[in-house]
Amino acid sequence: RKEVEQDPGPFNVPEGATVAFNCTYSNSASQSFFWYRQDCRKEPKLLMSVYSSGNEDGRFTAQLNRASQYISLLIRDSKLSDSATYLCVVTGGGNKLTFGTGTQLKVEL
Amino acid sequence: EPEVTQTPSHQVTQMGQEVILRCVPISNHLYFYWYRQILGQKVEFLVSFYNNEISEKSEIFDDQFSVERPDGSNFTLKIRSTKLEDSAMYFCASDRDRGSNQPQHFGDGTRLSIL
Numbered sequence: 001r002k003e004v005e006q007d008p009g010p011f012n013v014p015e016g017a018t019v020a021f022n023c024t025y026s027n028s029a030s031q032s033f034f035w036y037r038q039d040c041r042k043e044p045k046l047l048m049s050v051y052s053s054g055n056e057d058g059r060f061t062a063q064l065n066r067a068s069q070y071i072s073l074l075i076r077d078s079k080l081s082d083s084a085t086y087l088c089v090v091t092g093g094g095n096k097l098t099f100g101t102g103t104q105l106k107v108e109l
Numbered sequence: 110e111p112e113v114t115q116t117p118s119h120q121v122t123q124m125g126q127e128v129i130l131r132c133v134p135i136s137n138h139l140y141f142y143w144y145r146q147i148l149g150q151k152v153e154f155l156v157s158f159y160n161n162e163i164s165e166k167s168e169i170f171d172d173q174f175s176v177e178r179p180d181g182s183n184f185t186l187k188i189r190s191t192k193l194e195d196s197a198m199y200f201c202a203s204d205r206d207r208g209s210n211q212p213q214h215f216g217d218g219t220r221l222s223i224l
C-alpha cells in the first residue's frame with residue numbers, strides 16, 4: 001500500500017464549481033498533515049495545514065479524519081488560477097515530508 | 110517574505126561527473142532538507158540536516174550523495190558520480206522549529222539533466 005494515496009485526476013471543472021480531493025495515508029503514527037500546491041515544473045507551495053478540527057482559508061476547506069486515515073480538500077468557487085496539482089503531504093515522527101503523487105485540477109471557462 | 114534560493118536553476122552534466130547543487134535556506138531556519146522529483150513522479154525525500162549532521166536519510170540517499178553546510182548560509186548536495194537516473198528536479202527546503210507540525214518552505218529547484 002502506498003504511504004500517501006491520491007486520485008491523480010485530472011479533474012476538469014468549470015469556473016465557479018466546487019471540487020473535492022481526497023487522500024488516504026497508511027501510517028497511523030503520522031502527526032502532521034498539509035496540502036501543497038504545485039504548478040507545472042515549479043516547487044511545491046504550502047496551501048494549508050490540516051487539523052483534526054477542520055480548517056478553512058477563504059475558498060479552501062481541509063478536513064482530517066484520523067480514525068479513517070483520510071484527508072480532504074474542498075475548493076469552492078473555483079478560479080482559473082486554481083489550476084494546478086494538489087499534493088497531499090504527511091509527516092511521521094521525524095520532520096521528513098511524505099508526498100502523494102498529487103491530484104491534477106484543471107479549471108475551465 | 111524570505112525565500113529559500115537555489116542555484117543553478119538548470120544543470121546539465123555528463124554521466125559520471127560530479128555535481129554540486131547549492132541552496133541558501135531562510136536565515137533563521139535550523140532544519141534543512143533535500144527532495145527530488147523525477148519528471149512525472151512524486152516528490153521524494155532524500156535527506157534532512159540539523160546541527161551540522163544528517164538527521165534522517167532515505168534509501169535513495171546512498172554513498173553517491175553527500176550534504177554539507179560549508180558556511181553559515183549555504184547548504185549543498187553533492188552527487189559524486191552521476192547516473193542517468195539522477196536526472197530530476199532537486200528541491201531544497203527549510204523550516205524553523207523542531208517538531209513536524211511546521212510546514213517546510215521550498216526553493217524553486219534545480220533541474221538536473223544527466224547526458
